[in-house]
Structure formats: structure tokens, C-alpha cells
Amino acid sequence: MSNVLVVFETREGALTRASFEALTAAHALGSEVVAVVVGGEDNQAAAQAALRGVDRVISVEHPLFASYSADGWTLALEQLVHAEDPAYVVFPHSYQTRDFAPALAVSFNQMLVSDVVAISAGPVFTRPLHEGRMMAACKLLNAAPAFVSVQAGAFAAAEPGSAAALVQIFTPELAPHQVRTHASQPFRAKTSAVDLSSATRIVSVGRGIQSEEGLPMVQALALALGAELAASRPVCDAGWVSADRQVGSSGQTVAPKLYVAIGISGATQHLQGMRGSTCIVAINKDADAPIFELADYGIVGDLFEIVPALTAALRS
Amino acid sequence: MKIVVAIRQVPERGARIVLNAAGDALHEDGLQFATNEPDAYALEHALALRADVGGEVVAVSIGPERAASTLRDALAKGADRAIHVLAGSLDALAVARVLAAVVTQERADLMLAGSQSEDMGYGQTPVLAAGLLGAPHATLALQIVSNGAGLSVTRELEEGWRQNLDLPLPAVVAVQAGGIALSYATLMGIKRARTRELRTIPVAEFGLALAPLLHIVNLAPPVKRKSTQLLQGAPTQAAAALIDKLRHEVHIL
Numbered sequence: 050m051s052n053v054l055v056v057f058e059t060r061e062g063a064l065t066r067a068s069f070e071a072l073t074a075a076h077a078l079g080s081e082v083v084a085v086v087v088g089g090e091d092n093q094a095a096a097q098a099a100l101r102g103v104d105r106v107i108s109v110e111h112p113l114f115a116s117y118s119a120d121g122w123t124l125a126l127e128q129l130v131h132a133e134d135p136a137y138v139v140f141p142h143s144y145q146t147r148d149f150a151p152a153l154a155v156s157f158n159q160m161l162v163s164d165v166v167a168i169s170a171g172p173v174f175t176r177p178l179h180e181g182r183m184m185a186a187c188k189l190l191n192a193a194p195a196f197v198s199v200q201a202g203a204f205a206a207a208e209p210g211s212a213a214a215l216v217q218i219f220t221p222e223l224a225p226h227q228v229r230t231h232a233s234q235p236f237r238a239k240t241s242a243v244d245l246s247s248a249t250r251i252v253s254v255g256r257g258i259q260s261e262e263g264l265p266m267v268q269a270l271a272l273a274l275g276a277e278l279a280a281s282r283p284v285c286d287a288g289w290v291s292a293d294r295q296v297g298s299s300g301q302t303v304a305p306k307l308y309v310a311i312g313i314s315g316a317t318q319h320l321q322g323m324r325g326s327t328c329i330v331a332i333n334k335d336a337d338a339p340i341f342e343l344a345d346y347g348i349v350g351d352l353f354e355i356v357p358a359l360t361a362a363l364r365s
Numbered sequence: 366m367k368i369v370v371a372i373r374q375v376p377e378r379g380a381r382i383v384l385n386a387a388g389d390a391l392h393e394d395g396l397q398f399a400t401n402e403p404d405a406y407a408l409e410h411a412l413a414l415r416a417d418v419g420g421e422v423v424a425v426s427i428g429p430e431r432a433a434s435t436l437r438d439a440l441a442k443g444a445d446r447a448i449h450v451l452a453g454s455l456d457a458l459a460v461a462r463v464l465a466a467v468v469t470q471e472r473a474d475l476m477l478a479g480s481q482s483e484d485m486g487y488g489q490t491p492v493l494a495a496g497l498l499g500a501p502h503a504t505l506a507l508q509i510v511s512n513g514a515g516l517s518v519t520r521e522l523e524e525g526w527r528q529n530l531d532l533p534l535p536a537v538v539a540v541q542a543g544g545i546a547l548s549y550a551t552l553m554g555i556k557r558a559r560t561r562e563l564r565t566i567p568v569a570e571f572g573l574a575l576a577p578l579l580h581i582v583n584l585a586p587p588v589k590r591k592s593t594q595l596l597q598g599a600p601t602q603a604a605a606a607l608i609d610k611l612r613h614e615v616h617i618l
Contacts, residue, residue: 119492119502142488144523147480148504151457151489155496160458160578161489173582179382179484186582229501233529235522250617256378274618286543299521299541307617314379328615330607331593335379337586344593346610348603358604363618 053079055103055139056126057086058146059094064101067141069206072101074199075139076207077168083107084214085129087122089115095216102210107133109219113228119149120228125221127156132219135194142198154196161196162189164317166203176200180316181339201298201321243277243293250276250307253296253323254284257312257333257352261289266356267311273363279303281319297322312352315340332356366420366511366534368411369468370444371478371490373401374428374435378483388583390454400435403479405547407540410509411477412443412548418511420474421445425467427452427460433563440558441550447561452568452575457485459575461493466571468498473535475516480505480539495537502537503530507544519544 055075057068064086075082084103086095088110095108109129113121130138130153138153140146142164154161166184167175174187174197189195245251252271258264271278280290282297296303297319304325311332313319316339323329324343331344332352341347348355376382377397385392400408411422424439426432427450436447450463468476476498481488495502507527508519515533521541522528550558568575596606612618 119504123496144505144521147488148492151492152496152502154489155458155461155493158458160456160461160487160493162579163488164486176486177587178486178584179376180486181587182382183384183584184587185584188580188582189578190576190580191578229533230503231531235526235528238525238527282543293525298523300525302524307611328611328617329591330611335381336595337381339587341593342587342589343591345591345615346607347593347595348600348607349595350600350603354600355604358600359607362601362604362608 052081052083052133052135053137053139054083054085054130054133054135056146057084057094057098058141058143059086059088062093064094064097065141065143066206067143067201069101070201070204071139071141071199072103072207073204074165074168074197075137078137078139078172078197083133083135085109085126087114087125099213099216100209102207103214106214106216107219108216109221111221111223113223113225116232117145118228118230118232119152120230121223122149123152123156124223124227126153128221129219130157130194137193137195137197140196140198142200146198150196150198157194159191159194159196161198162187163198165197165199177317180314181320182337200317202324238292245277245279245294245296245301245303248277248303248305250274251279251296251303251305252276252309252311253279253281253313254290254311255281255313255319256283258284258289263353264289266353270309270356270360273360274307274309276307276309281313281316310340310344311356313340314338315343366414366418366475367423367471367473368414368420368475368477369423369425369464369471369473370404370408370411370439371464371476372404372408372424372426372435372439373479373482373484374398374426374432375401375482375484378402384584388585389581390584398431398435400438401479401482401484403481403540403542406542406545407477407479408439408442408444409545409547410506410540413545414475414509414511423448423471423473425450425464427455427463427568429453433565436563437558438550440561440563441554442548443554445561447563449563449565450568451565455575456577456579457487457490458493458578461490461497462573462575463568463571464490464494465497466573468494475534476537478539480541491537491539498535498537500535500537501532502539503532504539505541506538507541509538
């Protein structure tokens, strides 16, 4: 009962990078690591998983798994966890994991230790609170199995292994009526007119702007810098900047040479979309804002004074 | 349709947060509290569904005495009544157990809640409650409409993708922020709220086992991964210093 299951995720048939990051976390929790890949009857991703330096792969196969459903995944993994009796089950903290893993955990009288960014001896799990302004060191108080999801980017992706691991097939007992929801094929919210991923300079604006009236000031800075305008989620939700300029886990992922974050506190979902930027500048009135964890340069102060001053300095 | 909306009270956005002496929770003196924003969206969806198909919206909050003010805000925005479960700090599974008990007692058709809280960020309480209730669920909902037989939900997926999901009632839906416009309480609403029922129930009355599973050993501010060069001085000085750094230190301009 010392093994660790790590539930891999696929996108368009390929394993995601977040899966390999979860694998690194799984290695920190136990010596025998078993990768789990849920898929349809011809589960190609299982063969990919076998090359990732795991002890074993379990391909969970069922005709109902051609597409994802929370009920299907929950019921199948519940049966698998009973059969394997692992000490830990590790997931990438993706939208899909958030959709089903808590329901799986609760069927074992557990909750998900979610959004973990570090694991130390104990094990002690570190996870963010207050949108990244605090980090909590947590311990689980009850017996196995424990369910853990890890934040994207927090762990290095595990390197591929040297030999292919054994792939076993697990076929859960599942009837169509047990999947109570009916899902459409995923579709694009809007045709993304703006591709920020290739921008070399981005000026991005957050809640600190307070109202739509502040935007021309930010646009003037973007123009002076020759930068694309982007925004954090709340600004797009409010309709002040169009949703196709949203940066973060629910928007675009960007990696410009220069990213200027204006009035953005730096919630995890935003940081995930821009942490690959070469040089990050943060302008914020709150010196404790999480954005300063990533920023190379910062100005703590009133953006309504600093932004026009920057524009003026660039023009002079 | 009878809808229970779970609403959490959290520290106000941008509030300066300070640790208590034990280092395992926040020092609350002087801290302002507000409605967890995703829960405010959940309430808005509940009010929209009631306007569409009729029924009742019951706002529920689990928390200390101060949480009552958040429920009064929900009543002012249009909830029909409110239930305040008086409790100290509970982990996500314990909160889900209490919510499941309230939904069962109320024989609600639908439980709505925000997808995650701005304080604890567990991101799972509604799904845990769905599991406890044996009800189907949807998460990260941006739109929720009644389709006669049940609900049609538009869900947010990653990287700008969406999905439509139909599910039967009773159900649990976790709401993503941003899918609907937030309303503000009117003066009429605030007056009307005073006449609406706000029932307080001590959590012990539910007779549930709520011992924590997850123990917070301590809290600490995050460790900086990079050392940030802070540019000081008046706005014009700081701005000039920053442009100079970008030009001559990192050669980006």
C-alpha cells in the first residue's frame, strides 16, 4: 500500500505537460508510481505514458470514455482506487481535475488537497491562500488514500524514462445511464482575433484601473511602448477590454520580452498566463501583491500618476 | 425551482492581511469582509433563474457572526430568505457536509455556489456537496438556463474553450465569475431585506461529524522567486528610472 497513482490528462490525444509535473509530485510521495490514463477503447496515450519513467501504466478503457464526463471519470477511478489501494492519488490541478476529483475524493470520505505548490517531508503540502498572498503548510489528518492536485508550473516536468513500463488495461463496470450529464463538443468562445502569444511587448491592465475611464491612459502607454494591450480576467469580465485580450489560465498564455502589469495583483490564474515573460514590470499600490513575486522591476504607488509619467518619459 | 445559494464571507479584496500570533490564521481586527465574488455571481444566476421559471432563492452562509452581514446583502439583492449556519473555521469537506444537509432539509432542486473562494481557494466545495448528495454537477458555469427537463449550462474550459452541458435536477452547479452582470442592492431592496427571514442555526444542531481532515500547520507570505528591483521616488522619478533600466540594463527598449 505504498504506491502512488498519478492521473494523467490528455488534450487532443497527447499527454499534457501538467501531467508530467504531477508525476514529479507523485515521485515525492512514494517509491512506486503508477500512471493512470483514462480513455476510449484504443487508448493511445497509455503507450506515451509508459515512456515517462513510471513503474506501471494503467489504461482505464471504456467505450463511454471517448469524451470526458465527471460521472464516468469519478465512477471508473473510484473502482480503480479500490482495486489498487494507493497511499496517494495525484492529479494536475486542471479545470478537468477540479470538475471530478473532489467527487472522487468524497466517495472515500476525503477532500482534495488542491492547488499544491510544494511537498516536503511529512508530507507537508504547501498551497496558496488569499489568491496567493499567503502560503499554507497543511497536513492530512486521516488515513489513505489521499487525493492531491498540483498547480501548473509549480513542479518541474518529470523527464522521460529509459524503458517502456508495463501497460495494464482496467475496464470499469459502467453503464451509460450512470453518466447523468450530456455534454456538447467543446467550442471556441469567440474566434480569437488577437494573438498575444507572439507579441514582444505587452501592457496588461487589472482591477486597479477601477473603471473604464482609466483605459485611455493605459492605451497611451501601450502605444508609446509599441506594445499590445492585454488585461486580467476581471477587466475582461467587466467588458472594459475585449475577452480576446485576456491573459491567464482561462485566456491566452503569453511570453513577451516585456510584460508591464498595471494594477494587477497577480492571482494564480493570471500568473499562469504570463510567467514565461522575459522581463516583468509591476505597477501596483500594494507592495504585498503577489505580482511582485515574479516582477523584475516594480513601482509601488498610484498607477494613475505613474502610468502617465511613464508615457511622458517615453515620449521625451 | 427552489435554489439554495451558498455564499461565503471573505476578506475584502485588496485588504491588507496580517497573521495572528499563532501564525495559523489571519488577524481579524480591523479587517473588512465582503461576499466572495464567485458566490455573488452564483446569487445572480439564482435570481435570473427565479425570474425565468419562478421559485424561491435561499441564501446560505456558514461562518461566524459577522457572516450575517453578507446574508443581509444577499437579501437586499433579492434572495427570498437566508440561513446563517453559525460555525467557526471549517475545511471544505465539513462545509460541504453542512451545505448538503441544508439542501436536503430544504428539498432544493438546485444548489449554486461560486467555483472557488478567494480566501481558502479549495475550489471544490460544490463538487464535494454534489458527491455527498449523489447529485449530478457542473463546474465553472458561465450561463445557466432551465430547459424544462433540467438545466443547460455553458461551462468554461481552459484556453478560451467552452462546452454546453445538460443535466437533470436536482443538481449542483459551481459558478465561474463573469458569466452574468452583477447587480447592486437598491434602497428598496435594502428596506425589503429587513422584512425577510434570516434564520441562525448553530452548526452543532446538524449533528454532523465535522472534524477537520486538513490541518493548517502555519501560514506565511510566499517566498519571492525573483528579487524585484523597486524603483523609488516621486512618480516622474520612478518612471524615468524604470525607462532607464529597460533601455540600458535589460536592453528591451
